[in-house]
Amino acid sequence: MATLPNDDIYQLVREPIDMTALARNVRAPEDGAVVTFDGFVRNQSHNRATLYLDYEAYESMALAKMREIGAQLHEKYRIHRVAMVHRLGRLQIGETSVFIAVSAPHRAAAFDACRFAIDTLKRTVPIWKKEYFADGAVWADGELPPAPGATPRAKPAS
């Protein structure tokens, strides 16, 4: 896998996410734009009032997948730095669950990269949320990650 710039940040945390610090962290004098995505807990789901959410992750794999997304961003877009942080555990309405910041010399690459990052995270990073309502709890409908198909038969060693 491609190496990532040392000043990128990929984290799973259990405390509130410090968005200001992360956005500041990706800024550098050679950049002209920072695009951020702040995903936070909605107060309802399918017209039921949400009380709170519980997030869990397959942590080692989730971090590896987040770093993989970062490597793709640097490969696909002319960007400078990435910060990508997902919070786990119990989150109340309005609290930030995921935050992404991307800096770039020019805005278009930063917008595109940030959009690609959150869309890909939601499809491929093994994190799950359970939604709690006044009358029960459900695991959120998720997305099926693109898994490899059947393994081709290995060729006999020649």
Added chain:
Amino acid sequence: MPLVPSRNARYNSPMPPVSQTIRVKVLFFGRLKELTGHPEDFAEFADVATTIEQLFALYSARHPELSKYRSSVVASRNQEFAAWDTPLRAGDEVAFLPPVSGG
């Protein structure tokens, strides 16, 4: 297929090595964890070409409700998404992952 899950592996002191036995770590997440009642387990089986699919079948036999989720589960082997026909090796970490819902 001589598949034997070791229910006690987590609680007992290390067992004496058994020849020709493969041991893998198995992880369950989300609703699968609730359904099986444990986030992680160890499975042991004879050294044959056992696949991820067969491993899932082993747990489905123990927890019949699991089979309902087969079509909406993806598997990973050593933190990489893996095809169901992937053969297992000693020391592998296999996880069964429901549809992801981060963000």
